[in-house]
Amino acid sequence: LxxxxxxxxxxxxxxxxxxxxxxxxxxxxxxxxxxxxxxxxxxxxxxxxxxxxxxxxxxxxxSVRNDAAFLFTVVGTTGFLAVLAGQLPGDWGFFVPYLTGSISLVVLAIGSISPGLLQVAIGSFSAVFxxxxxxxxxxxxxxxxxxxxxxxxxxxxxxxxxxxxxxxxxxxxxxxxxxxxxxxxxxxxxxxxxxxxxxxxxxxxxxxxxxxxxxxxxxxxxxxxxxxxxxxxxxxxxxxxxxxxxxxxxxxxx
Structure with missing residues (x-):
């Protein structure tokens, strides 16, 4: 041994x-x-x-189970936060929802340009199962x-x-x-x-x-x-x- x-x-x-x-x-x-x-x-x-x-x-x-769950969570969460942020007063009610909603686009862009980085995030997210x-x-x-x-x-x-x-x-x-x-x-x-x-x-x-x-x-x-x-x-x-x-x-x- x-x-x-x-x-x-x-x-x-x-x-x-x-x-x-x-x-x-x-x-x-x-x-x-x-x-x-x-x-x-x-x-x-x-x-x-x-x-x-x-x-x-x-x-x-x-399988796309983990990928789909991750993307659904990102899009759903950012969309929900964007709607809530739209209730903020003044210019905050415009810029905050815009920035929050753009997170989904950034995630998709990373997946297209550097899939390996996105897979690390998906792997960590998969631990919730x-x-x-x-x-x-x-x-x-x-x-x-x-x-x-x-x-x-x-x-x-x-x-x-x-x-x-x-x-x-x-x-x-x-x-x-x-x-x-x-x-x-x-x-x-x-x-x-x-x-x-x-x-x-x-x-x-x-x-x-x-x-x-x-x-x-x-x-x-x-x-x-x-x-x-x-x-x-x-x-x-x-x-x-x-x-x-x-x-x-x-x-x-x-």
Whole structure:
């Protein structure tokens, strides 16, 4: 365990892998790399539904729940304040509503020019939803679990609002990504890890809201696959990866 801790502190994926291999030999990490290889197959929406994923047809469609709630709140609040400010005497009754109402336009302008800044605000606002923290924990734990089962070392994670992630660092995979030479075996494994968070949310909630970053990451992997995958193949890969995550979870529980 000390060797693993040292490797994590140094962000050394090779040392972390060796330490986990040793722990597995000693009986401490029995499930580590228990599913290093997987075989992609045709997967239907019905199969995802039968596995317990709710609204499987919307699994890979980015959610706008948090964005819509944030914008509705901003527009509604500023509009209400502008109406109240209109009752102020004299010039105040003109300038204050004008300035208050312009806040909505400023927010929309920021979203158009620098979406990343707006996403930080939306992420913080999303904490008002009672299921938000639980969603984050469930989502990131799924990435953590599936990476562990498939043999990719986890070197860190965060559950902080706006910084949610599981840090997977593998030197060999990084070289393949930069060179654009990911083979089918590696892209299958990365797809299962990428879709794990979505599937975990889909098993518990009617709507998945934390998938945008994961879908972007998955598309990045697909763009660097040799040979390239067609649109139908990419769609099937997304479904299959979500279904495979469910199977991996059941094995771990068993």
């Amino acid at each position: 000390k060797a693993l801790g040292s490797a994590i502190d140094k962000k050394d994926s090779q040392e972390a892998r060796q330490a986990l291999d040793q722990l597995k030999e000693l009986g401490w990490a029995k499930r580590w790399s228990s599913q290093p290889y997987m075989s992609r197959r045709t997967t239907s929406l019905r199969e995802l539904t039968n596995l317990g994923i709710k609204n499987a047809e919307n699994l890979a469609i980015p 009672p299921d938000y923290q639980e969603r984050i924990a469930r989502h990131e734990a799924a990435h953590f679990l599936v990476a562990y089962l498939t043999g990719l070392p986890i070197l860190g994670y965060s559950l902080d609002i706006g910084k949610e992630h599981v840090n997977l660092v593998d030197d060999q995979l990084q070289k393949l990504l930069y060179s654009g030479q990911l083979d089918q075996k590696e892209v299958d494994r990365l797809a299962v890890i990428s879709m794990a968070g979505l599937a975990a949310e889909g098993l518990e909630y009617d709507k998945v809201v934390g998938q945008s970053a994961d879908l972007f990451t998955l598309q990045r992997f697909l763009n660097r696959t040799k040979p390239p995958l067609g649109k139908a193949q990419q769609q099937n890969l997304t479904r299959w990866a979500g279904a495979h995550r469910r199977v991996a979870s059941e094995e771990q529980q068993g």
